[in-house]
Amino acid sequence: MTSAASRLTAARTAKRDEFYTQYIDIQKEVEAYLEFDPNTFRNKVVYCNCDDPFESNFFKYFATNFNRLGLRKLITTSCGGSSIAGAQLSFSEYLEGGGKPQEPNAVALEIEEVNDLNGDGARDIEDVRFFLQQNPHKRTRLLQGGDFRSEECVNLLKLSDIVVTNPPFSLFSEYIALLTEHEKKFLIIGNTNAITYQDVFPHIMANRLWLGCTNFNVGMFFEVPDNWEKFHHINEQTGKKMARVSTSCWYTNIDHGRRHRPLSLMTMADNLRYSSGLRGKSAYDKYDNYDAIEVSTYKEIPSDYDGVMGVPVTFLDKYNPDQFEIVGTLESSDPNNPYRTRWYSAQDQKDAYFRRFGKPGNIPLNMSGVINDVKVYKRILIRHRRTAKSSEELNN
Numbered sequence: 001m002t003s004a005a006s007r008l009t010a011a012r013t014a015k016r017d018e019f020y021t022q023y024i025d026i027q028k029e030v031e032a033y034l035e036f037d038p039n040t041f042r043n044k045v046v047y048c049n050c051d052d053p054f055e056s057n058f059f060k061y062f063a064t065n066f067n068r069l070g071l072r073k074l075i076t077t078s079c080g081g082s083s084i085a086g087a088q089l090s091f092s093e094y095l096e097g098g099g100k101p102q103e104p105n106a107v108a109l110e111i112e113e114v115n116d117l118n119g120d121g122a123r124d125i126e127d128v129r130f131f132l133q134q135n136p137h138k139r140t141r142l143l144q145g146g147d148f149r150s151e152e153c154v155n156l157l158k159l160s161d162i163v164v165t166n167p168p169f170s171l172f173s174e175y176i177a178l179l180t181e182h183e184k185k186f187l188i189i190g191n192t193n194a195i196t197y198q199d200v201f202p203h204i205m206a207n208r209l210w211l212g213c214t215n216f217n218v219g220m221f222f223e224v225p226d227n228w229e230k231f232h233h234i235n236e237q238t239g240k241k242m243a244r245v246s247t248s249c250w251y252t253n254i255d256h257g258r259r260h261r262p263l264s265l266m267t268m269a270d271n272l273r274y275s276s277g278l279r280g281k282s283a284y285d286k287y288d289n290y291d292a293i294e295v296s297t298y299k300e301i302p303s304d305y306d307g308v309m310g311v312p313v314t315f316l317d318k319y320n321p322d323q324f325e326i327v328g329t330l331e332s333s334d335p336n337n338p339y340r341t342r343w344y345s346a347q348d349q350k351d352a353y354f355r356r357f358g359k360p361g362n363i364p365l366n367m368s369g370v371i372n373d374v375k376v377y378k379r380i381l382i383r384h385r386r387t388a389k390s391s392e393e394l395n396n
Contacts, residue, residue, distance in 0.1 A: 011356040019243070021166045021189060023057040025215065029187065029250050030061065030164075032213035034069075036257040042070035045302040047160035049148045050167045052078035058165055067112040075151050075160060076109045079146040088319040105148030108156065109139045111229070127354055128265050149178065157182055162254070164188065173199045176251075187212065188250045188351060190219070194251075194377055195313050196331045204316070205326045212250025213258055216317045219246035262323050268302035275300050287343040288371040290330060306386070308339055310379035321385075322367065330369040339381060344370075 013378050014345045035041045039378040048058040053076045062074050100187040128138040144150035148157075148167065157163070157178070173194070179186050180203065194200050203209035272278050277296055284293040284302075292308035295301050298315045310330055319326070328339055335343045344352070344365040352363035368375040 019040055019166070019245075020055060020176070021057055022221060022229055023061060024222065025220055026057055026061045027162075029212055029214050031365070032258075033187075033254055033256050036255065036347065039070070044070075044074050044161040045073040045075065045159060046071055047072075047156060048076040049153055049157060049161050049163060050078065050164045050165040051076045053107065059109075062164070063111060063114065066111065070393075072112070075108065076158055077108045077142060077146050077148075077156060089226070104358075105140055106142035106144075108142055108146075108152070135337075148175065154178070155184075157184065161185060162187065169194075172246050172316060173197055176200055176203065176209070185252075185254050187250065187254055189248060190251050192217070192247045192249045192313070195316060196329060201329055201331075204326070207321055207326075209251060210251045210259060210319065211316050214250065216249045217314055219244050220248040221245075222248075246304050256324070259319075259321060260320060262320055263298065263301065263318055265301050265303035267304045271300050271302055285371050286333050287371060287376075288373075289340060289344070289365065289370050290337075290381070291339050294369065294376060294379075306384060308381050308383050313378050313380060315380060315382070323385055324382045325385050326380060326382055330379040330381065331367060333366055335366075 002134065030041075046062050048056060048062070051058045056076065058080070059074070062069070062071065066074060102380045142150070142152050142356070144152045148332070161184070163179060163184050163186040169191045172190045172393045175188070177199065179188075195204065221242045221244050223235070224243045226241060230243075233242050234240070266274070268284065269390050272281060272283070277300060278284070284295070284305075286293050287310065290308075290310065292310045293305070294311045295311045298311060300320050301311065301315075303308060308327060328337060334340075346362075349362050351358070352365060353359075353363045356363070356373050363373065363375065365375065366371075369379055370376070
């Protein structure tokens with residue numbers, strides 16, 4: 001059976017980008033930044049550049065909380081062709097063609113204020129609806145189709161301060177490249193596997209990109225179109241079908257409090273004595289092809305080891321840049337990695353296979369850390385920040 005994650009990727013690749021982020025997930029993530037800095041979004045132009053304004057919960061959240069967040073402007077753009085236009089915000093009366101919505105085209109929508117226009121005592125999404133009815137010029141067609149890479153959308157990107165959206169997973173690397181090229185702050189959803197992409201990991205290593213506050217390693221539920229046959233459950237409040245994508249998380253370059261919580265660690269001796277994963281061992285395993293020790297869980301990171309350590313990708317959810325430095329990854333075919341101690345020849349990899357299985361074959365050993373001919377799972381190379389500081393001081 002096809003997994004929800006692969007179906008999501010296939011849908012996005014085919015430009016059937018009809019997976020909608022839940023309002024509650026957006027709210028929980030944004031609120032976490034406000035706890036760290038209440039002025040995170042104040043006087044900022046927020047741009048949602050992969051969002052149909054008539055369907056997106058990103059638009060709904062920022063429009064509803066426009067004044068509380070202190071936004072200067074909210075911009076949203078989308079590609080045309082969505083099959084459920086108006087389903088979330090019921091703006092069908094605002095669409096062209098009278099009472100019955102037509103097939104939507106690519107649009108841009110800009111909001112610079114949200115006032116109590118309908119006189120109900122609140123300034124919320126209903127006032128946005130009323131405002132759009134009275135000011136149709138605020139909604140403009142995008143002649144280039146609404147692709148975030150188009151000149152029209154890039155020009156809007158240049159005017160923005162913070163980008164918040166759920167971009168196509170299949171274009172994630174290209175999307176990150178565009179945001180970093182224009183030096184934009186962002187809060188976006190992506191595939192957890194993107195952590196080790198060759199064009200994404202360097203941003204993580206250089207502390208230009210990190211994980212968000214919520215949903216890491218637990219997956220997220222997305223609203224899917226009514227015609228989807230395979231889904232997880234029906235949302236009782238909205239009646240919409242929901243699909244779970246386990247490999248989903250938030251990525252950002254906006255600071256938040258979780259990044260500065262130090263990990264409480266034990267010494268190497270205590271870990272070897274008390275940790276169930278190390279029980280029976282007299283020392284940590286060391287990779288055969290890297291000058292680093294294997295640490296299979298963040299809980300076993302020794303507090304008193306100053307060398308390089310290979311830790312799981314899930315460590316990034318606990319990563320404190322004040323406590324640790326990321327120095328590389330084992331998921332690399334680069335023979336010049338400064339921590340690599342061995343490069344396996346084609347014959348080496350055939351010999352390793354024969355030693356393990358007693359028959360001809362091949363183990364691709366150069367794309368991973370190796371312990372006794374066995375490849376380990378994806379690992380990130382780290383060291384304690386005190387070690388990094390000592391090396392810098394010595395060089396100076």
